[in-house]
Amino acid sequence: MTAYLIKNVSVVGAAPTDLLIRDGVVAETGAGLTAPDATVVDATGLVALPGLVDLHTHLREPGREDAETVETGSRAAALGGYTAVCAMANTSPVADTAGVVEQVWRLGREAGLVDVQPIGAVTVGLAGEHLAELGAMADSAARVRIFSDDGHCVADPKLMRRALEYVKAFDGIIAQHAEEPRLTEGAQMHEGEVSTRLGLTGWPAVAEEAIIARDVLLAEHVGSRLHVCHVSTAGSVEVLRQAKARGVRVTAEVTPHHLLLTDARAETYDPVFKVNPPLRTETDIAALRAALADGVIDIIATDHAPHAVEDKECEWAYARPGMLGLETALSIAIDVFGGDWDLIAERMSRTPARIAGLDGHGVDPAPGVPANLTLVDPAARRVVEPAELASRSRNTPYARMTLPGRIVATFLRGEPTVLDGKAVK
Numbered sequence: 001m002t003a004y005l006i007k008n009v010s011v012v013g014a015a016p017t018d019l020l021i022r023d024g025v026v027a028e029t030g031a032g033l034t035a036p037d038a039t040v041v042d043a044t045g046l047v048a049l050p051g052l053v054d055l056h057t058h059l060r061e062p063g064r065e066d067a068e069t070v071e072t073g074s075r076a077a078a079l080g081g082y083t084a085v086c087a088m089a090n091t092s093p094v095a096d097t098a099g100v101v102e103q104v105w106r107l108g109r110e111a112g113l114v115d116v117q118p119i120g121a122v123t124v125g126l127a128g129e130h131l132a133e134l135g136a137m138a139d140s141a142a143r144v145r146i147f148s149d150d151g152h153c154v155a156d157p158k159l160m161r162r163a164l165e166y167v168k169a170f171d172g173i174i175a176q177h178a179e180e181p182r183l184t185e186g187a188q189m190h191e192g193e194v195s196t197r198l199g200l201t202g203w204p205a206v207a208e209e210a211i212i213a214r215d216v217l218l219a220e221h222v223g224s225r226l227h228v229c230h231v232s233t234a235g236s237v238e239v240l241r242q243a244k245a246r247g248v249r250v251t252a253e254v255t256p257h258h259l260l261l262t263d264a265r266a267e268t269y270d271p272v273f274k275v276n277p278p279l280r281t282e283t284d285i286a287a288l289r290a291a292l293a294d295g296v297i298d299i300i301a302t303d304h305a306p307h308a309v310e311d312k313e314c315e316w317a318y319a320r321p322g323m324l325g326l327e328t329a330l331s332i333a334i335d336v337f338g339g340d341w342d343l344i345a346e347r348m349s350r351t352p353a354r355i356a357g358l359d360g361h362g363v364d365p366a367p368g369v370p371a372n373l374t375l376v377d378p379a380a381r382r383v384v385e386p387a388e389l390a391s392r393s394r395n396t397p398y399a400r401m402t403l404p405g406r407i408v409a410t411f412l413r414g415e416p417t418v419l420d421g422k423a424v425k
């Protein structure tokens with residue numbers, strides 16, 4: 001195993017120091033380190049962050065390997081500064097059995113670019129009718145702890161209650177895609193001024209808020225852990241704020257795109273901006289940013305949702321919802337929160353690792369800690385070029401935008417997955 005000596009790096013914004021990485025861990029830190037056998041990485045001007053952790057990634061394997069595979073998605077993640085991702089269950093077949101989650105987990109190990117932690121489905125086939133084999137997935141080699149029907153809401157309150165109760169036995173989490181389906185029938189975008197003007201059927205904020213309100217009450221009633229996926233409205237933030245104040249065991253995520261883009265993008269009729277939940281308003285963005293800063297929203301998760309060209313480059317009404325996220329998330333966070341490295345480390349690494357229970361991730365580089373970290377050049381700016389992304393899909397909403405920050409290197413247990421801004425394998 002090669003040793004790496006990272007020179008003059010600012011660890012989470014602190015004064016520059018050196019990091020010696022050996023045998024998979026951070027062996028030593030301090031100014032002026034030497035190690036004759038180590039490969040030197042000049043990190044002058046770079047910031048070291050604990051490797052980013054994504055609680056919400058769609059890797060599309062098995063079933064839609066034309067849009068993404070575990071390997072291509074893992075490479076995109078490493079290039080985005082991630083060392084661990086949680087793979088959503090809406091694959092084909094659905095990850096609703098021990099067999100499928102173990103397959104995804106094994107594919108992640110084989111790719112070896114990030115730790116891939118499968119999420120299991122809550123209900124069989126995501127159909128919302130019968131609980132999936134949650135216990136068998138938890139006991140499998142994949143050791144599933146997070147369950148989600150993401151893409152679909154667990155709309156039946158009785159089923160949601162049973163799921164919350166079931167996972168309590170092993171401190172599991174139900175991650176809810178909060179969307180009251182009766183309120184979003186035929187919905188194409190956020191319900192508001194823009195949808196009225198464009199004549200597109202709206203997806204009202206209350207469809208999200210009503211489910212979150214119900215679910216925090218259910219989680220409180222049974223004392224279980226609830227995680228709310230892709231929170232997108234100011235009203236949801238207020239429901240979460242009240243629930244957290246009462247001590248409900250609820251955590252929540254926001255995506256980079258909901259922190260930056262508004263429903264006005266729909267005016268282009270470019271389906272790259274079609275996503276669930278839909279892009280909202282400036283008022284919502286302001287509330288989401290404030291909630292992320294004050295902790296009502298715990299984490300940024302990408303909801304990386306690759307789609308094949310034929311599913312995205314078509315008429316708005318027929319396009320699938322979802323956008324890429326892994327290779328641009330940190331840049332958006334820097335754009336929104338500037339160089340608040342502690343906040344970025346907290347919301348993109350430490351807290352998601354803790355929620356998912358991923359040992360060895362989300363820990364700041366220090367002696368004895370597993371070397372899962374990423375080096376960022378905060379001064380660099382780059383133009384997003386869809387064809388240059390490692391993802392197998394092209395549906396980034398940031399095409400040709402100039403974004404701040406560049407990932408220079410990523411290390412997974414001491415082995416580089418990215419060096420000089422390029423994937424190592």
Ligand SMILES: NC(=O)N[C@@H](CC(=O)O)C(=O)O
Binds near residue numbers: 151322
């Ligand atoms: N976010 C999306 O618009 N799409 C996701 C599903 C989801 O996250 O709900 C997908 O799987 O494509």
Ligand SMILES: [Zn+2]
Binds near residue numbers: 150151177230
């Ligand atoms: Zn979702």
Ligand SMILES: [Zn+2]
Binds near residue numbers: 056058151305
């Ligand atoms: Zn999703």
